[in-house]
């Protein structure tokens with residue numbers, strides 16, 4: 001049961017971080033929030049199959065939501081480093097690892113940890 005609590009806590013934290021990033025870009029509409037919920041329920045199933053993956057949930061939820069947004073709305077989050085040149089989306093690094101960050105792949109700049117896009121200067 002304790003493992004279950006840890007899983008729920010990790011899912012809750014991942015959900016909160018991605019929502020914070022969405023809110024910082026003012027894209028946290030109801031249908032976008034439902035993308036987050038879809039990802040969380042999918043990842044709950046996924047991490048039940050592979051409990052070691054619990055540390056990777058933040059990055060995975062962020063990537064799920066990013067993929068979902070790309071299909072429905074477009075690129076998110078746009079890179080704040082490459083202002084004025086061709087807009088592109090930030091990538092998650094590591095894709096499958098702990099402590100995921102939003103990274104500009106063009107300039108190899110680490111922009112912010114997942115959940116901290118709203119705290120950029």
Ligand SMILES: [Zn+2]
Pocket residue numbers: 079080081082088104105106107
């Ligand atoms: Zn960039």
